Amino acid sequence: SQPRIADRCCRNGGDHRFYVWISVYNLFVVSVAWSLMADVFDAPQARRLFAFIAAGASVGGLVGPAASALLVGLLGQFGLMLLAALLLALAVVLKHYLMAWRDVAGAGRPGAERAESPRRPVAGNPFSGLTRVLGSSYLLGIAAFVLLLTTASTFLYFEQARLVAGLFPDRAEQVRVFGAIDFVVQAGALLSQLFITGHIAQRLGVRVLLAAVPGLVCLGFIGLALAPTFAVLAAVMIVRRIGEYAFVRPGREMLFAPLDAESKYKAKNFIDTVVYRGGDALSGWAKALLDMLGQGTLLIALVGAGCAAVWGALGWYLGGGADRQASRQDAH
Numbered sequence: 001s002q003p004r005i006a007d008r009c010c011r012n013g014g015d016h017r018f019y020v021w022i023s024v025y026n027l028f029v030v031s032v033a034w035s036l037m038a039d040v041f042d043a044p045q046a047r048r049l050f051a052f053i054a055a056g057a058s059v060g061g062l063v064g065p066a067a068s069a070l071l072v073g074l075l076g077q078f079g080l081m082l083l084a085a086l087l088l089a090l091a092v093v094l095k096h097y098l099m100a101w102r103d104v105a106g107a108g109r110p111g112a113e114r115a116e117s118p119r120r121p122v123a124g125n126p127f128s129g130l131t132r133v134l135g136s137s138y139l140l141g142i143a144a145f146v147l148l149l150t151t152a153s154t155f156l157y158f159e160q161a162r163l164v165a166g167l168f169p170d171r172a173e174q175v176r177v178f179g180a181i182d183f184v185v186q187a188g189a190l191l192s193q194l195f196i197t198g199h200i201a202q203r204l205g206v207r208v209l210l211a212a213v214p215g216l217v218c219l220g221f222i223g224l225a226l227a228p229t230f231a232v233l234a235a236v237m238i239v240r241r242i243g244e245y246a247f248v249r250p251g252r253e254m255l256f257a258p259l260d261a262e263s264k265y266k267a268k269n270f271i272d273t274v275v276y277r278g279g280d281a282l283s284g285w286a287k288a289l290l291d292m293l294g295q296g297t298l299l300i301a302l303v304g305a306g307c308a309a310v311w312g313a314l315g316w317y318l319g320g321g322a323d324r325q326a327s328r329q330d331a332h
Contacts, residue, residue, distance in 0.1 A: 207319025
């Protein structure tokens with residue numbers, strides 16, 4: 001029996017190592033994919049197309065789990081892993097096609113600003129992401145924008161967990177509630193990405209994409225301070241999540257389109273990973289400290305409203321710079 005136990009532990013260890021690897025991979029692959037999009041398309045193209053690209057990610061998030069559930073009986077675990085590998089290989093082929101298109105009609109076309117060749121290595125060293133962010137007020141602004149985003153999201157997430165646990169003690173009820181919220185968020189985000197986001201970016205500018213949702217979240221926190229109920233919190237959570245997926249995320253990626261390759265591939269990845277996940281941890285600690293003061297939801301909501309107000313003001317400032325850059329490129 002001991003060899004079987006050892007073999008089982010080995011397999012479990014392998015499963016754990018694969019889980020850690022896929023978690024780290026998922027963290028980086030989204031950031032790198034958006035780096036590629038920011039490199040392929042220039043600023044005016046980004047305003048037109050990034051919402052539809054984000055919609056593709058939303059569709060993939062819906063189709064992937066459904067396809068796995070339908071195909072696991074036919075293909076088995078090994079077959080699903082092989083299918084995932086083939087899809088990744090197809091993504092690499094499409095990446096080569098996109099980079100070739102970039103030189104003809106994208107950000108690297110003849111005469112385009114910053115037409116850096118993707119055939120040359122990106123300048124800098126492994127720490128260039130950090131140094132580039134620290135040396136640029138624009139990139140520091142984006143990093144602060146991400147920190148404020150994670151702070152508002154974390155405060156809402158913990159309040160949601162507390163209110164749901166008190167209002168729905170039954171686990172099955174909690175699953176149904178979260179499932180209903182997730183369905184509304186996914187459907188709302190996809191419809192917004194397809195039919196609303198691009199129009200806002202082109203007609204009203206990136207600044208509206210980046211400032212509107214924080215403004216609504218600020219109002220939501222104030223509403224939560226006045227009426228700390230689950231209905232108010234659920235409404236704010238739905239608005240925040242739909243807004244982040246449909247407006248804030250595409251708008252945030254548009255900020256990188258006019259920048260050089262080192263900023264797109266190194267500074268951006270530093271912000272998307274270290275700053276984002278660090279913001280999660282810092283805001284969680286801040287929430288715990290505020291809870292220790294014993295003021296309940298009122299204090300959390302007021303601090304959250306202040307953070308959301310600064311978040312929105314910073315989004316308006318950063319988006320204004322991106323809009324001016326896109327207008328200059330349109331003029332050329």
